[in-house]
Amino acid sequence: MPEVIFPGPEGRLEGRFSPGPRPRAPVALILHPHPQGGGTMNNAMVQALYKTFVRRGFATLRFNFRGVGKSQGIFDNGIGELSDAASALDWVQQVHPEAETTWIAGVSFGAWIGMQLLMRRPEVRGFISIAPPANMYDFTFLAPCPASGIIIQGDSDEVVTPSAVQKLVDKLRTQKHITIHHDTIPGANHFFANEMPQLMKSVDDYLDFRLDPSCPIR
Numbered sequence: 001m002p003e004v005i006f007p008g009p010e011g012r013l014e015g016r017f018s019p020g021p022r023p024r025a026p027v028a029l030i031l032h033p034h035p036q037g038g039g040t041m042n043n044a045m046v047q048a049l050y051k052t053f054v055r056r057g058f059a060t061l062r063f064n065f066r067g068v069g070k071s072q073g074i075f076d077n078g079i080g081e082l083s084d085a086a087s088a089l090d091w092v093q094q095v096h097p098e099a100e101t102t103w104i105a106g107v108s109f110g111a112w113i114g115m116q117l118l119m120r121r122p123e124v125r126g127f128i129s130i131a132p133p134a135n136m137y138d139f140t141f142l143a144p145c146p147a148s149g150i151i152i153q154g155d156s157d158e159v160v161t162p163s164a165v166q167k168l169v170d171k172l173r174t175q176k177h178i179t180i181h182h183d184t185i186p187g188a189n190h191f192f193a194n195e196m197p198q199l200m201k202s203v204d205d206y207l208d209f210r211l212d213p214s215c216p217i218r
Contacts, residue, residue: 004061006091009083011072015063016041018054020096027092027099028053029117030062031085031110035075039109040068045130045192048200049105056207058103059096063088078113078137085117101125105203108160108190111151112137118147125218126210128203131157131190135164145172148217150181150206152199154188179217181206
């Protein structure tokens with residue numbers, strides 16, 4: 001799991017990168033939770049997402065937003081972090097310019113950043129958003145949401161209200177041409193502290209479905 005340093009908008013960004021096993025390997029970018037809440041690329045959920053994409057043959061990058069770990073800069077309330085994520089995706093795509101598809105996965109604050117990145121990058125074909133903070137941040141930019149994906153939420157989340165996430169899912173589901181899956185994990189808090197196996201089963205089941213050549217969602 002080689003450490004990489006690549007240029008971001010405010011200086012260098014630190015990441016961990018697993019190159020794809022073939023030139024046209026798909027690309028996955030994993031985005032961590034809120035930096036001011038202790039979120040880093042070493043978060044357990046971020047690492048688990050990283051590992052599942054690596055296992056599936058993706059060129060996979062997780063990285064620290066500005067001001068976290070060895071990444072330069074200071075926290076920028078999401079604006080700079082979105083630029084960081086765009087730079088990270090640029091970097092992976094330079095390594096794998098022939099990537100056949102691109103996925104974004106984010107946890108909490110990272111899910112919010114990831115869904116903004118979707119709007120700017122038409123090559124993104126799928127997303128995984130874990131506990132997107134729909135009660136804290138505005139998600140109205142998803143008009144229309146350009147890709148299909150899954151939103152996963154714990155029903156005992158003490159930070160992000162499940163009802164706010166349900167509202168977001170309902171809104172996205174009114175759109176044509178995309179399919180939004182929504183899984184609720186019983187008993188899980190915001191950190192899925194005791195429900196990691198259930199969380200990753202939900203992720204893996206969804207990836208099995210989407211990556212199957214016969215999947216109706218393109």
